[in-house]
Amino acid sequence: MNSLISYVQSGHLRFDLPSFATGDTVRVHGRIIEGEKERVQIYEGVVLRKSAGQGVDATFTVRKISNGIGVERIFPMHSPRLLKMEVLSSGKVRRAKIYFLRELQGKAAKLKKIEEQY
């Protein structure tokens, strides 16, 4: 990337989010602005992918099953509208993009958890 472009981006990057990987179950606290009102929406699901975008372009996709329907939301990694993010558990996955989850339902769509090692 051009050094002057990364200079412009540098003021917009944030490094306070916890490190996470594909397959992790995360809880994202997003700021929602509706007209003049502001509220916090919590979105919980599995990280399907982290985009190849560099710098401020980076995004991640979180998939959850809402009322029996699969929902995927894409969050910009450096958005100031992300108030907080929690990593609830880590799933055992072999690939960077776990699109195969879209085809699976019920018990088959569950990922094996990685136990934290101390």
Added chain:
Amino acid sequence: MGKGLFGRKIGMTQVFDFEGQRVPVTVLEVGPCPVLHVKTEAGPDGYNALVIGFGKKKVKQINKPDAGLFAKAGVEICAHIGEMRVSAEDVGQVEVGMMLDASAFTAGQIVDIRGISKGRGFTGVIKRHNMHMPKASHGTHEVFRHGGSLGMRTTPGRVWLGKKMAGQYGVEKVTIQNLKIHSVEPEKNLIVVRGSCPGANGSLIWIQEPSKPAKKAGV
């Protein structure tokens, strides 16, 4: 103070505005532009204008009249020279040899940006004039990207002048009006503009105060 400045298009990226929304922006490296000559109404030129330069060139690449201009102003040789009309008030504040830079513009200001658009070569009417493609099915044959009929019959018996056809597309002077400056970084000579600017990355651009008033406040 400076009504217009030379610059270079660095490229596009995205940033977040104060509401946290993503905004597409173009990064421009603007200036520093040395003032080469000041024309005044009272002087031999009869009008108020500034001649400014931008970029670098070698001694052997310039002709003698330009060499004289740079020597007289006492500045390094510039690759590009431009003139802009300014008010009598502005002329009084500027001296030959002064450097104009990105700090002449402020965040939130509306500007016009002029550049040379990307060259696309000899281009058909679909790309050049946004014409529709002929239908691909229902018995169509041997036409894929044609523009359709050129006109009428025996009357007028000719094709209207200015009929849109294939030809050279791009490498033309394009002005984008009323772009909003997102931010200015004077220490790096950068201006970040909302939206896109004509030309390839690295190409020369001209940034100036708007020639027309913005239709809506806060565009």
